[in-house]
Amino acid sequence: MNHWLVKSEPEAYSWDTFTQEKGTAWTGVRNYQARNNLNQMQPGDLVLFYHSVSEKAVVGVAEVAGPAAPDATAEAGSPWVAVQLRPVQALARPVPLAALKADTRLHQLALLRQSRLSVLPVRPEEFDAVLELGQS
DNA sequence: GCCAACGTTGGC
DNA sequence: GCCAACGTTGGC
Numbered sequence A: 001m002n003h004w005l006v007k008s009e010p011e012a013y014s015w016d017t018f019t020q021e022k023g024t025a026w027t028g029v030r031n032y033q034a035r036n037n038l039n040q041m042q043p044g045d046l047v048l049f050y051h052s053v054s055e056k057a058v059v060g061v062a063e064v065a066g067p068a069a070p071d072a073t074a075e076a077g078s079p080w081v082a083v084q085l086r087p088v089q090a091l092a093r094p095v096p097l098a099a100l101k102a103d104t105r106l107h108q109l110a111l112l113r114q115s116r117l118s119v120l121p122v123r124p125e126e127f128d129a130v131l132e133l134g135q136s
Numbered sequence B, C: 001g002c003c004a005a006c007g008t009t010g011g012c
Helices: A015-020 A032-040 A097-102 A124-133
Strands: A003-008 A046-051 A057-070 A081-096 A119-122
Touching: A003 A057, A003 A124, A015 A046, A015 A057, A015 A081, A032 A057, A032 A081, A032 A119, A046 A081, A046 A124, A081 A097, A081 A124, A097 A124, A119 A124
Parallel strands: A003 A046
Antiparallel strands: A003 A119, A046 A057, A057 A081
16 A cells, blocks of 8 residues: 655645545646656555645545546546545644654655655655654 | 746745 | 746747
């Protein structure tokens, strides 16, 4: 099983909306590297849900509920794909970007190295470290 | 194939 | 509001 991180501006699509809707198709990704990551997702993979810009914190854990499929919001025949995500649980405490940066276990975190990419791989030990930071 | 111009993202 | 990083576009 692989681990990932997806970003969303909470003003555009928030964790709260995500949980209220009990999941969503993760559409709108228009970057080839991010698309490649989406293509590698498998049902059951766990995904950190990060609020960018206004909050800058990991706020919850989602699960890949379906494999990558053509993004219905993109032009037919385009290369863009989406996966189905569903919420697993909110973190007891959101983990701010500053806390990610401050933790030596997370110095290799892809988010910190490539902050603009919206779909990023996470190593299992990094995933565990973030969950630990998110415990109350 | 190179590179300047430009647009977008996201942290500060 | 600014700016760094980075992707895309288009002229040459």
